[in-house]
Amino acid sequence: MPMSQLPNCLLIVTAEVDAGVEAEWSRWYDEVHLPDALSCPGVLAGRRYCTVGEVSESDRGQGRCTRVKLWTTVYELDSPGAVETKEFHAMRGWGRFAPHVRSQTRVVSTLR
Template identity: 35%
Template sequence: MDAGGLLFVMMRPSAPLIEEFNEWYDTEHLLDRMSAPGFLSGSRFQSVSGEQPGFLTLYDLESVDVLDTPEYHRLSRENFTPWTRRLMRRIPRARILAEQVHPVGEPLEPTPFLTLLRFSGTRDIQADLVAGLVRAFEGRGGVRQLRVFAEKKQDGGVDHLALVGSSVRVAHLAVEDTIRAPIRHLRLVEEFVPHLFGTTWERWI
């Protein structure tokens, strides 16, 4: 089974732009991306933690090479639509392309909550990190899915993302003792719920 890839896009629009941002993403941008070969699914989420609302999109890919295809290039950068170009200039974003390392090839399972954990500088400790995340989450009450991804950096380093799907909020769990030494590489924990078409983040507060 192929490892599969993940395109992770986080955007944090200012309050005046949230309504237009969601309309653009729901009616144009997501559909454009899903028209490209190799895009298997596109799922939107909105944060329920943090001071500024964040909107996360996860695209499951056949492989990390999907973004190098001519079909995808026809949708990107100089080929952005005017609406995309205007909003991209105004909204901060983080974009990560990563390979799935645990479990290989398993697609996203819909769940009421999604917890993101981001680790940096973990190139040489992937096996220990994955083992620690498995101990911390798999089999815990309410946890339905754990997926781990490796992002290869231009400088040769590797960061990791863990996505925990659950029926209850799990970010509060004490995981330091179970993840053990790799916990010192943890840089971000954020919680999300699925984005519902036509809604804004206040729906969940």
């Protein structure tokens, strides 16, 4: 993608899902959650990825590798305000899967 087409803002969501509900969660994510997110004002695109192999973590110089399945969705936003719309607030969250999901959400808003 040429630099002139890169988004100014990204929303990055990582999720670790309990294996017992992962297939059902994945269907819900693809068929309901992601389409709902993409219909929100200011959400330009979204792509979902799954880890392959080990996940490397570090904390203040201490590192570790784990074999955990992480799902990562990268959303392209027109601005950080896209996550503040009433439509976005209505669709956010994990619904009935909340007790089975450990997640992190980060908004990255400066293209350098």
